[in-house]
Amino acid sequence: MFTVSVLAAxxxxxxxxxxxxxxxxxxxxxxxxxxxxxxxxxFPVEAPPADFWDAWESLQAQGFDLAIQPTRGRRKAVLxxxxxxxxxxxxxxxxxxxxxxxxxxxxxxxxxxMNGELNFHESxxxxxxxxxxLPESVIGEVLDSRITLAPGGRTLVATMRAQGAHSALVSGxxxxxxxxxxxxxxxxxxxxxxxxxxxxxxxxHVSLPVLGREAKVEAxxxxxxxxxxxxxxxxxxxxxxxxxxxxxxxxxxxxxHAKPVxxxxxxxxxxxxxxxxxxxxxxxxxxxxxx
Numbered sequence: 001m002f003t004v005s006v007l008a009a010x011x012x013x014x015x016x017x018x019x020x021x022x023x024x025x026x027x028x029x030x031x032x033x034x035x036x037x038x039x040x041x042x043f044p045v046e047a048p049p050a051d052f053w054d055a056w057e058s059l060q061a062q063g064f065d066l067a068i069q070p071t072r073g074r075r076k077a078v079l080x081x082x083x084x085x086x087x088x089x090x091x092x093x094x095x096x097x098x099x100x101x102x103x104x105x106x107x108x109x110x111x112x113x114m115n116g117e118l119n120f121h122e123s124x125x126x127x128x129x130x131x132x133x134l135p136e137s138v139i140g141e142v143l144d145s146r147i148t149l150a151p152g153g154r155t156l157v158a159t160m161r162a163q164g165a166h167s168a169l170v171s172g173x174x175x176x177x178x179x180x181x182x183x184x185x186x187x188x189x190x191x192x193x194x195x196x197x198x199x200x201x202x203x204x205h206v207s208l209p210v211l212g213r214e215a216k217v218e219a220x221x222x223x224x225x226x227x228x229x230x231x232x233x234x235x236x237x238x239x240x241x242x243x244x245x246x247x248x249x250x251x252x253x254x255x256x257h258a259k260p261v262x263x264x265x266x267x268x269x270x271x272x273x274x275x276x277x278x279x280x281x282x283x284x285x286x287x288x289x290x291x
Contacts, residue, residue: 001044001070002047002069002071003042003044003069003071003283004027004066004067005040005042005067005281006040006042006065007040007066007067007272007280008039008063008272009273009274010151010276013037014038014063015039015041015064017032020043023055024043026055027045028045029043030044031043035285035286036286040277040280040286042280042283045068049068052066060271063272064272065270065271067270069267069268069281074252074281076233076234076251076252077229077234078167078168078220078223078224078227078234078235079157079166079167079168079234080168080170080219080220080234080235080236080250081187081236082237082238082239083169083170083171083181083192084172085240086238086239086243087150087181087185088147088149089149090146090147091107091173092142092147092173092174093106093110093124093173093174094106094107095142095146096134097127097130097131099134099138100130100133100134100138105130106127109123109126110123110127113240113241114241114259115241115260115261116241116262120172120213120241121212124172124210128202128204128206131202131204132204133202135200135201135202136197139195143177143180147177147181151275152273152276152277153275154185155276155289156275156276156278156279157187158186159279161186161290166223166227167186167187167188168188168189168190169181169187169189169191169192170191170192170211170220171190171191171193172193172211172240173192174192174193175192175193175195176195178190178192191215193207213241216245217245217246217249220234220250221249231251232251234250234251234252235250235251235252235253235254236249236250236252236254237254237255237256237275238258238262239256239259239262240258241259243255243258243262244265247266252268253268254268254269254270255268255269255270258271
């Protein structure tokens with residue numbers, strides 16, 4: 001048995017019964033369950049419809065997300081989340097680079113790396129190198145004035161933790177950001193790279209080895225194994241090429257507002273909703289949310 005999820009962006013809340021019923025009729029599906037009025041509905045089907053992706057394209061054009069996955073085991077016991085452009089709305093290194101006067105150069109490298117056009121390790125080394133000489137105090141300024149949490153993040157983490165799930169923020173960014181962000185969002189732990197500094201000034205170097213794509217996969221394997229679980233018991237979410245490994249290995253890998261090269265390789269894609277969509281995908285109803 002499979003479950004089809006139909007989702008509207010919370011700020012639009014314009015999902016109608018007519019739209020959901022049209023899909024149910026088209027696929028001879030079971031009874032609709034409304035998880036949140038005008039935002040999230042789901043229904044069972046015996047097998048993935050042959051024209052699922054045609055329907056997906058049509059709904060995308062209308063501003064709705066559509067997903068299908070096996071019904072069994074949808075509620076996950078581990079959450080692994082990327083940070084930049086996933087749990088927060090910015091790329092931290094780009095914000096630091098803007099202070100250093102090299103914003104455009106670094107942003108271009110970041111975009112290429114997240115699109116899979118550059119090796120992540122090499123691109124990070126190059127970007128950090130351009131930050132040499134920047135006062136460490138700028139990190140606090142960026143956190144206070146430029147970093148904003150992505151909508152639905154606190155609710156996602158709090159709701160899963162209330163059900164006993166373990167949550168980890170796993171980033172190719174830096175611990176000086178993942179620490180405060182993980183605390184603000186309520187994560188159990190965080191992993192990231194360490195920026196090196198001397199006498200209050202960034203050296204332009206990062207501690208090795210660089211935490212990139214493979215390290216995120218290792219984190220998924222380690223965190224689940226430590227709890228007697230497997231990656232199949234985990235939900236992973238991210239947007240960039242360095243997230244692909246964990247997204248493809250996790251039992252539920254979600255590409256959230258992802259780069260095209262990432263979305264093309266991940267079947268669960270949220271392009272319109274916020275992070276609460278990950279709760280609806282697990283079958284949580286709005287009244288179960290911990291806000």
